[in-house]
Structures are given as C-alpha cells and as structure tokens.
Amino acid sequence: MGRWEPDAAGRLREAAMALYAERGYDGTTVAEIADRAGVTARTFFRHFADKREVLFAGSELLQEHMVAALAGAPADATPMEAMTTAVLASADFFDDIRREYSRRRSAVIMSTPELRERELIKMATLTTALTQGLLDRGVAPDIAALAAETGVAVFKVSFERWINAADDVPISDVLQATLKNLAGLTA
Amino acid sequence: MGRWEPDAAGRLREAAMALYAERGYDGTTVAEIADRAGVTARTFFRHFADKREVLFAGSELLQEHMVAALAGAPADATPMEAMTTAVLASADFFDDIRREYSRRRSAVIMSTPELRERELIKMATLTTALTQGLLDRGVAPDIAALAAETGVAVFKVSFERWINAADDVPISDVLQATLKNLAGLTA
DNA sequence: CGAGTGATGTCATTGACTGACATCACCGAT
DNA sequence: ATCGGTGATGTCAGTCAATGACATCACTCG
Numbered sequence: 001m002g003r004w005e006p007d008a009a010g011r012l013r014e015a016a017m018a019l020y021a022e023r024g025y026d027g028t029t030v031a032e033i034a035d036r037a038g039v040t041a042r043t044f045f046r047h048f049a050d051k052r053e054v055l056f057a058g059s060e061l062l063q064e065h066m067v068a069a070l071a072g073a074p075a076d077a078t079p080m081e082a083m084t085t086a087v088l089a090s091a092d093f094f095d096d097i098r099r100e101y102s103r104r105r106s107a108v109i110m111s112t113p114e115l116r117e118r119e120l121i122k123m124a125t126l127t128t129a130l131t132q133g134l135l136d137r138g139v140a141p142d143i144a145a146l147a148a149e150t151g152v153a154v155f156k157v158s159f160e161r162w163i164n165a166a167d168d169v170p171i172s173d174v175l176q177a178t179l180k181n182l183a184g185l186t187a
Numbered sequence: 188m189g190r191w192e193p194d195a196a197g198r199l200r201e202a203a204m205a206l207y208a209e210r211g212y213d214g215t216t217v218a219e220i221a222d223r224a225g226v227t228a229r230t231f232f233r234h235f236a237d238k239r240e241v242l243f244a245g246s247e248l249l250q251e252h253m254v255a256a257l258a259g260a261p262a263d264a265t266p267m268e269a270m271t272t273a274v275l276a277s278a279d280f281f282d283d284i285r286r287e288y289s290r291r292r293s294a295v296i297m298s299t300p301e302l303r304e305r306e307l308i309k310m311a312t313l314t315t316a317l318t319q320g321l322l323d324r325g326v327a328p329d330i331a332a333l334a335a336e337t338g339v340a341v342f343k344v345s346f347e348r349w350i351n352a353a354d355d356v357p358i359s360d361v362l363q364a365t366l367k368n369l370a371g372l373t374a
Numbered sequence: 375c376g377a378g379t380g381a382t383g384t385c386a387t388t389g390a391c392t393g394a395c396a397t398c399a400c401c402g403a404t
Numbered sequence: 405a406t407c408g409g410t411g412a413t414g415t416c417a418g419t420c421a422a423t424g425a426c427a428t429c430a431c432t433c434g
Binding site: 195 | 383384
C-alpha cells in the first residue's frame with residue numbers, strides 16, 4: 001500500500017482534529033498536519049480536496065443511510081411520514097460513544113466560519129439527496145423540496161440540542177421531541 | 188473620497204459579476220476584477236473580505252428588514268404567524284426589476300461550490316437573527332430555533348421557485364403558496 | 375496655504391492548492 | 405529470485421488569495 005505506514009488518510013484526520021482543537025483552524029497549516037501524520041503536504045491534498053474537507057470525510061455515509069431509510073418507508077406513507085423515517089434513521093450514526101467525538105468536532109467547526117460553511121453545504125447536499133428521494137417516491141416537486149428542507153431543519157436543531165444535552169439523553173429522543181414541536185408549530 | 192473615481196466598491200461589484208458570469212469564478216482572478224474596476228487587488232480586499240464576499244454585500248439589509256418585520260408582528264401572534272410576517276416581508280426586496288439581476292447572480296452562485304457555501308452561511312446567519320427575534324418575543328428556545336429554520340426553508344424554496352418562474356409572477360405569491368404547502372405538510 | 379484624514383498604491387510575505395515528474399514499496403508473472 | 409507494472413508518495417516549481425507595513429495622493433478644514 002503506502003510508502004511506509006498504512007492508513008495515511010486516517011492519520012491525517014486525527015492529526016487535523018488534534019491541531020485544529022489545539023491551535024485553532026487558522027493557526028494550523030497543512031504542512032503541520034502532514035508533518036504530524038508523517039507525510040508531506042502534497043500527500044494531504046491527494047487524500048482530501050482541501051484543508052476543510054479533512055473534517056468531513058465520511059459524511060456521505062450518513063446521507064446514504066438516511067436516503068435508504070427514506071426509500072424504505074411504506075409506499076403509502078405521506079411525504080412527512082417518510083421524512084420522519086429518514087430523520088429518525090440518523091440516530092443510528094450518533095450513539096453515546098460517538099457523542100464525545102461529535103462534541104469536540106462540533107466545537108471546532110462552530111468556532112471557524114470556513115468550517116461552518118463546509119458543514120452547511122454538507123447539509124444542503126443532504127437536503128438535495130432527500131428531495132430526490134421524495135421525488136423518487138412520486139412526491140410533487142414543491143412538496144418534496146419543502147419536506148426535505150423541513151426534515152433537515154429538524155435534524156440540525158436536534159443535533160445541536162443533543163450536543164448540548166446531558167450525557168444520557170439518546171439522540172433519538174431529541175429527534176422525536178423536535179418532530180413533535182414541529183407538528184405543534186403549524187397546528 | 189477616492190483617489191480618482193468615486194464608488195470603487197460599486198465598480199468592483201459590477202466587474203466581479205461580469206467576470207464571474209463570463210469566465211466563471213475559478214477562471215477569474217482578483218487582479219482581473221480590480222483591473223476592470225480601475226484599482227489594485229489590494230484595494231479589492233479593503234472593500235471586501237474575500238473573493239466571494241463581493242457578491243454578497245448588502246445581504247445584511249434583507250436580514251434587518253425581515254427581523255424588523257418580525258418584531259413588528261402583533262404581540263399575540265403565534266411564533267409561526269410572526270415568522271410568516273417576516274417571510275412575507277422579504278418580498279419587498281425582490282420586485283420584478285431586480286428579478287433579472289437575481290437570476291444572473293443566482294446562476295453564478297449555483298455553479299460554484301465556494302459561492303454556494305457563502306450563500307448558505309448567509310442563510311444560516313439569517314436563521315440565527317430570526318431565532319433571536321423570536322426569543323425577544325418570548326418564544327421558547329426550542330420553538331424559536333425550529334420556527335426560524337422552517338421560515339428560512341420557506342424563503343429558500345420560494346426564492347428558487349421565483350427565479351425559475353415566469354416573469355409576471357410576484358415573489359409574494361410564491362411565498363404565500365409555499366406557506367400554504369407547509370401548512371398542508373403536517374396536517 | 376499647510377496640516378490632517380481617508381482612500382489608494384506599492385512591496386514583501388505567507389500559505390493554500392496544483393501540475394509535472396521522479397521515486398519507492400509491493401505484487402504478480404516468469 | 406528477479407523483472408516489470410502499479411499505486412502511493414516525495415520533490416519542485418509555480419499560481420493565486422490574503423495580509424501587514426509603509427508611502428502617496430486627493431480633498432477638506434482652519
């Protein structure tokens with residue numbers, strides 16, 4: 001595989017998280033990340049498109065999982081019911097073990113506008129994918145777009161609440177509470 | 188004022204729009220924008236924080252307008268009613284005259300991931316401001332965040348529909364139709 | 375008319391990112 | 405075991421965005 005040690009991408013991810021948390025995103029150079037991972041800066045860019053992306057590798061997995069859940073919802077489910085299925089499926093990715101990592105990562109992202117931008121475009125991509133999923137179910141375009149936006153809004157709000165919640169609150173509970181709030185909002 | 192001609196910022200904005208539309212964002216250098224505007228690249232960065240921001244100057248105005256509308260809603264309005272007021276107020280910024288400019292600008296932004304990111308963070312900032320506006324009205328935090336996200340979702344979906352709609356459809360009509368769709372979504 | 379102010383130009387530098395090309399570890403075929 | 409191919413990495417040179425320091429010019433006010 002690699003020239004020396006395997007899993008250069010993994011080492012780069014860890015090095016980046018550590019340095020971003022320690023010195024901040026702006027205070028960290030790609031060369032430093034690469035150094036800590038035992039490679040050159042050129043190799044960093046072979047694994048990640050840019051300095052931000054190193055924190056977001058793997059975000060396709062969550063998206064694929066939610067889209068699959070959406071596709072798996074009963075054919076006679078309403079658009080919002082199907083979206084609910086997808087939103088609740090996100091809980092599979094955020095168990096209590098990953099909570100601490102999620103907190104650290106989220107803290108870094110929230111404190112850096114550039115990283116926040118990247119996070120937002122990931123969410124927008126998720127929205128697009130879910131919209132397409134609804135279209136595949138035969139939902140009208142306008143409704144699909146709106147339902148997807150709303151679903152992602154629920155996820156965002158829930159995730160942030162979960163991050164800030166006590167350690168024993170599962171994210172699924174937060175998601176359900178937020179969905180309930182949503183129902184009450186328009187009633 | 189300026190060393191030579193006044194309104195350097197305005198000339199830079201126009202030059203940027205023209206070049207981005209013509210050669211694409213990536214194919215345009217800041218030096219080229221500055222050249223066309225008759226200034227140096229250094230001056231570009233005195234007027235705009237970075238190469239993206241030149242397309243987003245003035246976005247605070249929309250936000251302030253919507254927040255003001257939110258604050259002006261009747262004290263006994265529900266959170267969603269208040270948000271509706273704010274969302275409908277956005278129509279004041281997008282009359283038929285600005286439609287063509289909005290289309291051109293939107294086309295450039297949508298075709299460039301970096302610009303899309305910037306657009307998204309502007310929307311997120313708007314969401315935050317509206318959330319705060321609801322908090323100021325005494326709305327509970329969870330509800331406020333969700334209502335703001337939902338309201339911005341309505342605006343996003345509507346704006347995109349308006350951009351793609353026939354020339355004689357006012358954005359206020361689209362906004363109202365989307366709000367109606369939202370009401371039907373959870374019913 | 376001269377000092378002050380604000381916007382601009384000039385220069386040097388850092389750091390993200392890319393293309394071209396050389397190099398090395400490993401694997402499979404002979 | 406050796407050779408050639410393949411893929412990941414290193415090296416080098418270059419572009420461009422972004423910033424700090426300092427000089428300069430136009431305009432205004434006293």
